[in-house]
Amino acid sequence: MPSYKVDSYLNLLGxxxxxxxxxxxxxxxxxxxxxxxxxxxAQMAQYCRLSRITNGKLTIVAENGAIAAKLKQLSPTLLRKLQQYGWKVTSFQILVQAQNSTEEKKYINKQIDIKKPKLSEHGKACFNQLAATLPDCELKKAIDSLVKKQEMTKNI
Structure with missing residues (x-):
């Protein structure tokens, strides 16, 4: 079902x-x-999501233990930032819950707008110039691949 139909249905239901x-x-x-x-x-955004805020405690669901550990490291800074946004949060609860299906993960990834860095035209030209001076090697292949991927994302 197209998203505009779902949105209109939800608006009507609301x-x-x-x-x-x-x-x-x-x-x-x-x-x-x-x-x-x-x-x-940005690298962590696709692996964690909010659950609820209860009595000042924000529950965050992480996909794996490594993400949960990194969130714990970031929690003092994150807490200050959220409070600056006006959130009434005093503590975090971080839960680990693995993704059950790849379809769910694909849906979540589509919903998250992660900005991937892009090379400028000057940067691409510099990489092409560097690749032209290199003999056939892994570095040259990697640079060519990088520039090609940048060209492909530009056309999307």
Missing amino acids: KTPEHTDLLTLARQLLKDQSTFHKLIP
Whole structure:
């Protein structure tokens, strides 16, 4: 089902009294998730998500132990940043919950807008110039591959 049909259905559903609170809560969670992903390193964003805030305790669900450990390291800084955004958070609870399906992970990755660094035209020209001076080697192949990938993402 196209997303605009789902959105119109949810908007219509949100006008019914039984579902108004639920959809308001879901929209707020989506907004909070977006803010949270802006505050953590981009590499980690796809591996963790918010769960709930209860009595000032923010629950974060991490996909694996390494992400949970990194979140614990970042928690003092993250706590300050969230409080600057006006969140009433005083502590974190970090849970580890592995992804159950690859389909769910694909859906989550589509929802997260991770900005991948792109080479400027000047950067590509410099890499091409460097590759032209190198003999056939792994470095030259890697540079060529990098430039080709940048060209492909430019056209998307």
